[in-house]
Amino acid sequence: MADQAFVTLATTDSYARGAMVLGKALRNNNTSKKLVALIGPHVSEPCQSVLKRIYDEVKLVDVLDSGDTAHLAMMKRPDLGVTITKLHCWTLTHYSKCVFMDADTLVLSNVDELFEREELSAAPDPGWPDCFNSGVFVFRPSVETYGKLLQFCTEHGSFDGGDQGVLNGFFNDWATADISKHLPFIYNLSSIAIYTYLPAFKQYGGNAKVVHFLGKTKPWSYTFDPKAKRLLGGEQEFTSHPTFLLDWWTLYASAVVPMLREQYGDQPFHSGCVEGEGSFSQEVKPQPSSKERKEQWEQGQADYMGMDSFDNIKRRLDTFLK
Ligand code: UDP
Ligand code: MN
Helix, strand or coil, X not given: CCCEEEEEEECCHHHHHHHHHHHHHHHHCCCCCEEEEEXXXXXXXXXXXXXXXHCCEEEECCCCCCCCHHHHHHHHCHHHHHXXXXXXXXXXXXXXXXXXXXXXXXECCCCHHHHHCCCCEEEECCCCCCCEEEEEEEECCCHHHHHHHHHHHHHHCCCCCCHHHHHHHHCCCHHHHXXXXXXXXXXXXXXXXHHHCHHXXXXXXXXXXXXXXXXXXXXXXXXXXXXXXXXXXXXXXXXXXXXXXHHHHHHHHHHHHHHHHHHHCCCCCCCCECCCCCCCCCCCCCCCCHHHHHHHHHCCCCCCCCCCCHHHHHHHHHHHHC
């Protein structure tokens, strides 16, 4: 339907790459909806061009420039910069219904059925399930709602400093009012759940439709060896399901990097992909019990170059998924 759209947001080139992968994944899964990317003024020209090739509509939202209520809200709450930018999705009133998706999400299958839901539908947050996670939500663009959201923002701020705090404050009966507004967790499977509730992940993870790489480390924080189909973790822990991370990188390297290369032309750009030299092969040690591993994860002691290396985690999860 022409008046329904998936919407995402990118204010930097890094998030723009996330948006490119998300857009490609939505297309590959044959969505019948329009695709809209909201971008900030700092997204580079080549990245804007690639986004325009993938998305039906790329809209610049510069709330500091706008001179409207958003601008006023920003002046009062400079701490809520990206949040107020995200709220701009409610101004897309040429669509009757939209699904917002964070730029760090990836769809694994067609999720057009989300449009059967009403505002505000979202999945529970894994950290506090009485709150919804604002990485994936169904909404109805409306100037009136937009105004109320901005007003709420200026008056109450955000209890977590981001959009999730504002939106949960505003749509504050989500937890109890209407179960049809609770999206199943498979529409916003956050990587965190793999380590906090592994048996449930083993049972249901194979049904995942949308993965969300929430948290500090994003897919683009890693580097990738496309020949060996291998992720190089560098200094960071693997905080996401490595198979999902590989899905992200495989799509990025095959479909997005060629477009970026075209747009950058002679200008230097870092794709995040490296040529494989085999220097990252790791010795496989005997695995400790899952209880020990869980305890170590919970204490933040991921042995990312050893037992929690990408290869080892992948091997284990592959057997679970089988
Ligand atoms: N975002 C952005 N620029 C930023 C930070 C966030 O464009 O500097 C957008 C982007 O769409 C991102 C969303 O806001 O996916 C929410 O932020 P993030 O995904 O980093 O939060 P998390 O899901 O990790 O809580
Ligand atoms: Mn996110």
